[in-house]
Amino acid sequence: MDHPVAIAHLRCPASAGVLEWMPEPELAALRQAIAESRLVNRAGDLVTREPAAALVCRTASLAYLVLDGIPVLVPDEAIALTQLGSPSTEEHDAAETAD
Numbered sequence: 001m002d003h004p005v006a007i008a009h010l011r012c013p014a015s016a017g018v019l020e021w022m023p024e025p026e027l028a029a030l031r032q033a034i035a036e037s038r039l040v041n042r043a044g045d046l047v048t049r050e051p052a053a054a055l056v057c058r059t060a061s062l063a064y065l066v067l068d069g070i071p072v073l074v075p076d077e078a079i080a081l082t083q084l085g086s087p088s089t090e091e092h093d094a095a096e097t098a099d
Contacts, residue, residue, distance in 0.1 A: 007055065007071075014075045017059030027054055029084050030063060039083050043076035056081070 010019050022030065031050050033039045039047040042062075051065035055073075062078040064071055 010055070010071065010073065012057035012060050012062060012064075013073050014062055014078060015057060015060035017057040019055040019057055019064070022054040022056045022063060026056070026084065027051075030054060030079070033084060039079055041076060042078050042080065047079060 007019050007021070011017065012019055030039070034047050034050050037046060037048075041047055047065075049065070049067055051067055052069070053066040055064045055066065055071055056062070057064075060078075061081040063081055063084075064073050064078055066072070
């Protein structure tokens with residue numbers, strides 16, 4: 001993905017883990033879950049705004065929305081990837097090792 005925001009130095013505020021751009025298939029699933037009112041953030045609030053993009057921390061299994069071009073790196077605003085049925089960190093690491 002080609003985004004104007006450089007994320008090389010950004011870290012997850014919950015775990016200090018590396019952040020990466022959420023891949024398009026996963027982003028589509030995130031948007032669908034938001035449209036279906038199925039996602040809550042870590043504070044327990046329903047997520048209602050559809051993001052243009054999202055950043056993912058695989059270490060913490062969290063997604064951070066990018067709204068109006070700004071990454072919202074607030075721990076309580078993060079979305080647990082388990083709500084999307086995303087693979088666990090171990091499965092993700094195994095897939096990367098296999099590549």
